[in-house]
Amino acid sequence: MRRVHVVGAGLAGLAAALDLADAGVEVHLHEASPKAGGRCRSYFDEVLGRRVDNGSHLILTANSAVLSHAERIGAADRLRPLSEAAFPFVDLDTGRRWTIRLPRSPLGALGSASRPPGAGASEILRGAVGLLTAGPRATVAGAVRDRGPLWRGFWEPLCLAVLNTPPERASASLLRAALIRSIGRGAAAARPVLAPEGLGAALVDPALARLLQKGSAIRFRRPLEAVETDGTRATVLRIAGERVPLGPGDGVVLALPPQALAALLPGLVLPKPGHAILNAHFRLPAGAAEGAPPILGLLGGAAQWLFLRDDVVSVTISAAEAGPAWSLGRKEALARLWDETARALGLQEPPLAARLLRERWATFDQSPAGAARRAAGRTALRNLVLAGDHVATGLPATLEGAVLSGRRAAQILLG
Numbered sequence: 001m002r003r004v005h006v007v008g009a010g011l012a013g014l015a016a017a018l019d020l021a022d023a024g025v026e027v028h029l030h031e032a033s034p035k036a037g038g039r040c041r042s043y044f045d046e047v048l049g050r051r052v053d054n055g056s057h058l059i060l061t062a063n064s065a066v067l068s069h070a071e072r073i074g075a076a077d078r079l080r081p082l083s084e085a086a087f088p089f090v091d092l093d094t095g096r097r098w099t100i101r102l103p104r105s106p107l108g109a110l111g112s113a114s115r116p117p118g119a120g121a122s123e124i125l126r127g128a129v130g131l132l133t134a135g136p137r138a139t140v141a142g143a144v145r146d147r148g149p150l151w152r153g154f155w156e157p158l159c160l161a162v163l164n165t166p167p168e169r170a171s172a173s174l175l176r177a178a179l180i181r182s183i184g185r186g187a188a189a190a191r192p193v194l195a196p197e198g199l200g201a202a203l204v205d206p207a208l209a210r211l212l213q214k215g216s217a218i219r220f221r222r223p224l225e226a227v228e229t230d231g232t233r234a235t236v237l238r239i240a241g242e243r244v245p246l247g248p249g250d251g252v253v254l255a256l257p258p259q260a261l262a263a264l265l266p267g268l269v270l271p272k273p274g275h276a277i278l279n280a281h282f283r284l285p286a287g288a289a290e291g292a293p294p295i296l297g298l299l300g301g302a303a304q305w306l307f308l309r310d311d312v313v314s315v316t317i318s319a320a321e322a323g324p325a326w327s328l329g330r331k332e333a334l335a336r337l338w339d340e341t342a343r344a345l346g347l348q349e350p351p352l353a354a355r356l357l358r359e360r361w362a363t364f365d366q367s368p369a370g371a372a373r374r375a376a377g378r379t380a381l382r383n384l385v386l387a388g389d390h391v392a393t394g395l396p397a398t399l400e401g402a403v404l405s406g407r408r409a410a411q412i413l414l415g
Contacts, residue, residue: 001020001025001249001250001251001383001413001414002025002026002249002250003025003026003027003028003247003249003250003251004017004020004025004026004027004028004250004251004252004253004413005028005030005237005244005246005250005251005252005253006020006027006028006029006030006252006253006255007030007224007237007239007252007253007254007255007256008030008031008032008038008253008254008255008256008387008388009029009030009031009036009037009038009208009218009220009255010036010037010038010039010040010255010388010402011037011038011040011069011203011204011399011402011403011406012038012255012387012388012389012391012402012403012405012406012409013029013031013038013253013255013387013406014029014036014203014204014207014208014211014406015065015069015207015387015402015403015404015405015406015407015410016253016255016387016406016407016409016410017029017207017211017216017253017406017410018069018072018073018207018210018211018410019406019407019410019411019414020253020410020413020414021210021211021214021215021216022214023410023414025413025414026215026216027211027214027216027217028216028217028219029211029216029217029218029219030219030222030224030239031218031219031220031221031222032221032222032223032224033220033221034220034221035220036204036207036208036218036220037054037199037200037203037204038402039054039055039057039359039362040053040054040055040057040199040200040203040204040399040402041053041054041199041200041204042054042198042199042200042201042204043200045281045355047353047354047355048281048283048312048353048354048355049283049353050281050283050310050311050312051198051200052198052281052312052314052355053195053198053199053200053314054279054357054359055277055279055316055357055359055362056279056305056307056314056316057199057398057399058161058192058295059079059192059193059194059195059399060182060189060190060191060192060193061081061188061189061190061191061193062181062182062185062189062190062400063193063398063399063400064400065400065403065404065407066203066399066400066403067079067193069203069207069403070202070203070206072210073203073206073207073209073210074206074210075201075202075203075206078195078196078197078201078202078206079193079194079195079202080193080194080195080196081191081192081193081194082191082192082193082194082294083191084101084187084191085101085102085187085188085190085191085192086099086100086101086102087099087100087101087102087192087295087297088100088293088295088296088297089116089153089296089297089298089299090296090297090298090299090344091153091299091300092298092299092300092301092340092343092344093299093300094300096117098116098117100113100114100115100116100154101113101114101187102114102183102186102187102190103186103187104186104187104188105186106183106184106185106186108186109124109128109183110124110125115149115150115153115154116149116150116152116153116154117149117153118148118149118153119148119149119150119153119154120148120150123146123148123149123150124150126144126145126146127144127146127150127155130143130144130145131143131144131172131175131176131179132176134172134173134176135172135173136171136173136368136371136372137368138171138172138173138368139167139168139169139170139171139172139367139368140155140159140163140167140168140170140171140172140175141167141168141170142172143172144167144172152299153299155167157297157299157304157305158175159175160304160318160319161304161305161318162174162175162178162396162398163175163363163366163396163397164274164275164277164318164319164362164363164366164397165274165275165318165319165363165365165366165367166319166322169367170366170367171366171367171368171370171371172368173368173371174366174371174395174396175396177394177395177396178395178396178398181395181400192294192295194294194309196309198309203399221240222239222240223239223240224237224238224239224254224256224260224264225238225239225240225241226238226264227252227254227264227265227384229381232380232381232382233246233381233382233383233384234246234252234381234383234384237252246383250383251383251384251385251413252383252384252385253384253385253386253387253406253409253410253413254384254385254386254387255386255387255388255405255406255409256388257361257364257388257390258270258271258272258273258364258388258390259273259361261375261386265379268375268379269373269375270364270373270374270375270390271364271365271366271370271371271373271374271390272364272365272370272373273360273361273364273365274361274362274363274364274365274366274370274397275318275319275320275321275322275361275362275363276319276320276321276326276358276359276360276361276362277316277317277318277319277320277359277362277363278316278317278320278323278325278326278333278356278357278358278359279314279315279316279317279356279357279359280303280314280315280333280334280337280338280354280355280356280357281312281313281314281315281354281355281357282312282313282314282315282338282341282351282353282354283311283312283351283352283353283354284311284312284313284347284349284351284352285311285349285351285352286311288311288345288347288349289308289311289313289345289347292308292345293308294307294308294309295307295308296308296344296345298340298344301340302317302323302324302325302336302337302340303315303316303317303325303337303340303341303344304316304317304318306341306344306345308345313341313345315337315340315341320358324336325337326358330356333356334354334356337356338350338351338354363389363396363397364389364390364397366396366397374390374391374392375390375391375392376391376392377391377392377405377408377409377412378412383413385409385412385413386405386409387402387405387406387408387409388402388405389401389402389405391405391408391409393405393408
């Protein structure tokens with residue numbers, strides 16, 4: 001390949017473009033929106049008066065693809081691993097608080113520090129065995145049968161956070177793959193990694209700068225409208241009204257979501273859109289949440305996770321359509337989520353500003369049926385490959401899967 005058009009400047013497209021540029025390929029990066037990053041971008045919010053991430057993503061020390069991506073673009077110092085694999089929780093129904101501390105080795109998970117109050121070691125063992133032995137058609141709820149304290153305090157919130165899917169529909173195989181790479185390797189692989197300046201500053205902006213240094217062409221507001229083929233290879237891209245012919249040495253990486261690919265490549269089997277995610281951001285008075293943990297899990301309310309960065313606390317609700325906040329109006333939803341946030345963090349003063357964001361189809365369908373429909377990176381067109389967290393990497397729809405898919409797409413084109 002002498003020239004490659006990468007369509008989509010999310011994390012997958014950026015990862016592919018970087019590998020291709022490093023190999024000496026002429027890269028043309030096209031993005032339909034005004035900004036790069038996809039679901040991993042940061043922006044300045046006029047209401048909050050702060051730069052925030054469009055969605056909260058949890059990076060772990062196990063996410064080697066993400067960490068190496070940050071390192072090669074010179075942004076490793078913009079990610080900060082926590083010193084301990086510890087996840088604090090609060091139950092809004094009872095007010096009880098605890099911290100799940102992951103052990104050095106998987107066997108240590110049977111200890112009391114690695115489970116919520118009231119959960120026994122036998123529950124952990126039965127759940128782990130059920131998940132490890134589950135077949136490709138099994139759901140998380142079908143693989144993990146106990147419905148005791150461990151279900152409510154660990155399995156259910158973990159499934160929603162990782163797969164953005166209720167356990168009754170979520171693929172056991174996808175959750176297993178994520179856990180084997182993180183918790184299954186012990187505490188060293190399961191420490192949270194923070195991005196103090198935001199995900200855009202750590203993973204997106206430096207990648208764009210590096211591509212420009214390599215001489216790559218980056219153009220925004222360039223939606224891909226059609227792909228013309230001769231049956232064996234892509235021959236023309238129609239981008240923003242422009243016809244872009246593809247010569248014998250030209251390749252294409254489509255780093256687009258499934259719903260966009262379905263319109264461009266009608267014969268491709270793809271997973272359907274999955275569930276929505278609701279995010280709320282609250283700007284706090286100075287020093288209001290001093291001493292609060294950067295990540296806090298919530299039980300007994302609409303909110304599921306709180307992420308605290310400086311004076312902004314971000315609330316995340318996965319599979320949000322099934323929750324009580326989704327059907328509420330903006331003011332009512334913010335009021336409810338602020339009430340839960342204030343109780344969880346012990347806050348007295350109201351927020352200085354608030355923002356509510358609803359992201360429909362935030363991930364692909366991560367049920368067993370949806371996972372079975374994931375496409376490979378290689379396609380029937382020899383010069384066109386796919387990238388994105390929906391591609392069959394074996395991992396769920398995560399930042400790690402997105403980066404991995406982009407790098408694999410580049411490897412296919414490079415032979």
